Amino acid sequence: MTETRISRRFAECAAAGRPALVTFVTAGDPDLETSFEILKALPKAGADVVELGMPFSDPMADGPAIQAAGQRALHGGQTLAKTLDMVRRFREIDAATPIVLMGYYNPIYVFGSERFVVAAKAAGVDGLIIVDLPPEADDELCLPALAAGLNFIRLATPTTDDARLPAVLANTSGFVYYVSITGITGSATPNATRVAEAVGRIKRHTALPVAVGFGVRDAATAAAIGRDADGVVVGSALVAAIAASLDADGRATAKTVPAVAALVGDLASGVRTARVGAR
Amino acid sequence: MNTTPNSLRNGPDDRGFFGIYGGRFVAETLMPLILELEQAYEDARNDPSFKAELANLSTHYAGRPSALYYAERLTEWCREKTGGKFGAEIWFKREELNHTGSHKINNCLGQILLARRMGKTRIIAETGAGQHGVASATVSARFGLPCMVYMGAVDVERQKPNVFRMKLLGAEVTPVTSGAGTLKDAMNEALRDWVTNVENTYYLIGTAAGPHPYPAMVRDFQSVIGTETKEQFFAAKGRLPDAIVACIGGGSNAIGLFHPFLDDPSVAICGVEAGGHGIDVENGHAASMTGGRPGVLHGNRTYLLQDGDGQILEGHSISAGLDYPGVGPEHSWLRDTGRVTYVPATDKEALDAFQICSRLEGIIPALEPSHALAQVLKMAPTMDKSKSIVMCLSGRGDKDVFSVAGHLGETM
Numbered sequence: 001m002t003e004t005r006i007s008r009r010f011a012e013c014a015a016a017g018r019p020a021l022v023t024f025v026t027a028g029d030p031d032l033e034t035s036f037e038i039l040k041a042l043p044k045a046g047a048d049v050v051e052l053g054m055p056f057s058d059p060m061a062d063g064p065a066i067q068a069a070g071q072r073a074l075h076g077g078q079t080l081a082k083t084l085d086m087v088r089r090f091r092e093i094d095a096a097t098p099i100v101l102m103g104y105y106n107p108i109y110v111f112g113s114e115r116f117v118v119a120a121k122a123a124g125v126d127g128l129i130i131v132d133l134p135p136e137a138d139d140e141l142c143l144p145a146l147a148a149g150l151n152f153i154r155l156a157t158p159t160t161d162d163a164r165l166p167a168v169l170a171n172t173s174g175f176v177y178y179v180s181i182t183g184i185t186g187s188a189t190p191n192a193t194r195v196a197e198a199v200g201r202i203k204r205h206t207a208l209p210v211a212v213g214f215g216v217r218d219a220a221t222a223a224a225i226g227r228d229a230d231g232v233v234v235g236s237a238l239v240a241a242i243a244a245s246l247d248a249d250g251r252a253t254a255k256t257v258p259a260v261a262a263l264v265g266d267l268a269s270g271v272r273t274a275r276v277g278a279r
Numbered sequence: 280m281n282t283t284p285n286s287l288r289n290g291p292d293d294r295g296f297f298g299i300y301g302g303r304f305v306a307e308t309l310m311p312l313i314l315e316l317e318q319a320y321e322d323a324r325n326d327p328s329f330k331a332e333l334a335n336l337s338t339h340y341a342g343r344p345s346a347l348y349y350a351e352r353l354t355e356w357c358r359e360k361t362g363g364k365f366g367a368e369i370w371f372k373r374e375e376l377n378h379t380g381s382h383k384i385n386n387c388l389g390q391i392l393l394a395r396r397m398g399k400t401r402i403i404a405e406t407g408a409g410q411h412g413v414a415s416a417t418v419s420a421r422f423g424l425p426c427m428v429y430m431g432a433v434d435v436e437r438q439k440p441n442v443f444r445m446k447l448l449g450a451e452v453t454p455v456t457s458g459a460g461t462l463k464d465a466m467n468e469a470l471r472d473w474v475t476n477v478e479n480t481y482y483l484i485g486t487a488a489g490p491h492p493y494p495a496m497v498r499d500f501q502s503v504i505g506t507e508t509k510e511q512f513f514a515a516k517g518r519l520p521d522a523i524v525a526c527i528g529g530g531s532n533a534i535g536l537f538h539p540f541l542d543d544p545s546v547a548i549c550g551v552e553a554g555g556h557g558i559d560v561e562n563g564h565a566a567s568m569t570g571g572r573p574g575v576l577h578g579n580r581t582y583l584l585q586d587g588d589g590q591i592l593e594g595h596s597i598s599a600g601l602d603y604p605g606v607g608p609e610h611s612w613l614r615d616t617g618r619v620t621y622v623p624a625t626d627k628e629a630l631d632a633f634q635i636c637s638r639l640e641g642i643i644p645a646l647e648p649s650h651a652l653a654q655v656l657k658m659a660p661t662m663d664k665s666k667s668i669v670m671c672l673s674g675r676g677d678k679d680v681f682s683v684a685g686h687l688g689e690t691m
Contacts, residue, residue: 057591060474061470105575132306132575134306160311
């Protein structure tokens with residue numbers, strides 16, 4: 001397997017005996033410059049991998065918090081080109097933190113899949129998570145992305161049974177994102193025991209790291225989930241922290257970036273206690 | 280089905296595509312269920328007992344076959360405009376006479392039988408004008424299943440009679456405030472419910488769109504419209520009609536009328552999209568094929584109203600049932616192949632047709648088929664008197680009387 005920023009980072013965390021903290025924020029939320037400041041603050045506060053949401057008008061798998069974040073970003077004029085440019089600027093100051101773009105297919109389809117994967121790679125993107133592209137649609141974007149040297153990270157869910165897992169994992173690279181619940185982002189809190197079983201099940205089929213997300217909102221949940229997972233993904237809680245920091249007109253305040261950094265710091269301490277005393 | 284290698288009726292392929300359109304663009308959580316649904320539908324459509332039960336309900340519960348009616352006074356009205364020289368005969372396929380007042384019941388009966396066969400215990404649906412919501416609530420009541428209907432908050436306001444009908448039928452109506460609070464937002468919310476309650480819930484999609492197998496399945500259940508039309512018109516005139524016309528939101532009544540005629544080249548086929556304030560007005564219409572571009576939304580690739588960055592526009596139509604930024608994928612394919620001609624009709628044209636039909640034929644049509652009628656009133660005077668047009672009168676206008684009164688400046 002070729003070494004990538006993603007594989008390197010998961011290996012470093014594994015060597016340190018802890019899960020990776022994967023943080024999600026929406027690009028352009030609440031505005032382009034504040035969003036860039038948040039992006040820069042994430043690794044400093046303890047994020048190991050950054051998922052950057054590409055806002056879409058119709059986020060069918062997302063709950064209210066991430067829907068609202070996307071609306072704020074689009075209202076502020078965010079586009080796919082601006083998101084790629086944000087990554088390019090980030091790469092000028094951080095060469096090590098992996099960046100995974102997460103979103104829905106239509107903006108990429110309209111941009112052009114081939115053109116997009118080349119531009120994303122050039123900007124310094126490491127991987128893609130596209131919610132509405134199952135393995136049955138691999139020719140749309142997954143195969144071009146792999147050919148361009150990007151990781152294509154697939155979602156596995158509680159409904160993905162053993163018969164289907166090999167197809168889901170076939171072209172997956174970087175890591176596997178296990179969606180801990182059937183539901184939308186930011187809803188029910190996952191059951192740590194069931195998640196552990198599911199992670200074990202996926203690991204019987206792949207050597208890739210398994211990160212777990214959907215419903216993780218605080219250090220305690222992050223620690224519980226991180227006992228068995230190679231990574232813990234937190235998204236809705238972070239964008240909710242952004243939302244809570246805005247002024248009455250929905251604009252960023254002096255509290256916005258520190259609020260996100262503080263929560264990430266808290267979650268980072270959570271993942272560092274995940275396996276203390278567990279073995 | 281009498282499909283031949285060169286037939287236009289063979290789609291979709293085994294991956295659910297009509298040319299480049301269609302497919303299964305859904306989250307992984309739903310994918311196993313979509314595959315299960317595809318298999319269940321395949322089994323059902325080849326099961327004589329399923330067909331027999333559907334046929335029985337169609338006859339005794341929905342009231343099929345629906346009438347094919349010669350609209351004599353509208354025909355005369357068009358002929359007078361040409362000094363009596365021209366004017367094709369105008370015929371209506373009377374889907375508004377079905378139980379629940381529209382073509383939507385055809386699809387709902389088929390899908391509720393499938394849901395029951397799959398052991399699902401809860402029904403969810405999205406609705407725009409409320410016609411599909413009412414049909415879903417109706418079949419859910421008939422089969423004793425709880426039903427949750429997602430409806431844009433704006434549509435809840437402009438379609439109050441249907442909201443109350445759904446409640447009377449025992450359904451729960453959830454107003455959706457995300458986005459612009461119209462049909463696409465209701466569909467997003469229904470998909471969110473489905474992904475959360477995937478184990479026990481059946482998503483009863485109301486139009487010939489969404490991930491495969493929905494576009495093909497809904498088409499199959501609605502094709503009774505075209506099949507009956509063909510037989511009834513042949514019985515009346517001994518030949519095929521010269522043109523068939525239907526309105527297009529997602530396009531389920533249209534594909535139901537069109538599909539049995541696709542391989543009859545003598546029949547001109549015309550789909551009528553919602554032209555709203557006019558195709559030139561940005562985001563002022565819902566004509567996704569006339570004024571949109573291909574994209575991926577709600578599980579399928581199809582023509583969509585969207586901006587240059589691939590963000591979906593809300594669209595506008597006087598009719599809540601046509602106010603959708605996409606269209607069923609088979610229509611997108613039929614457009615590109617040129618077999619079907621798609622044209623817009625504006626809000627005003629539809630409103631005029633609504634009134635003309637009410638006064639001349641004693642039939643108050645829904646605003647949706649009023650768009651189709653607007654196009655028929657343009658076409659008929661240009662055609663020879665020996666020709667005939669069949670239009671799908673997909674729903675009755677009772678639900679629209681309050682909003683039309685508002686548009687005409689009447690207070691009720």
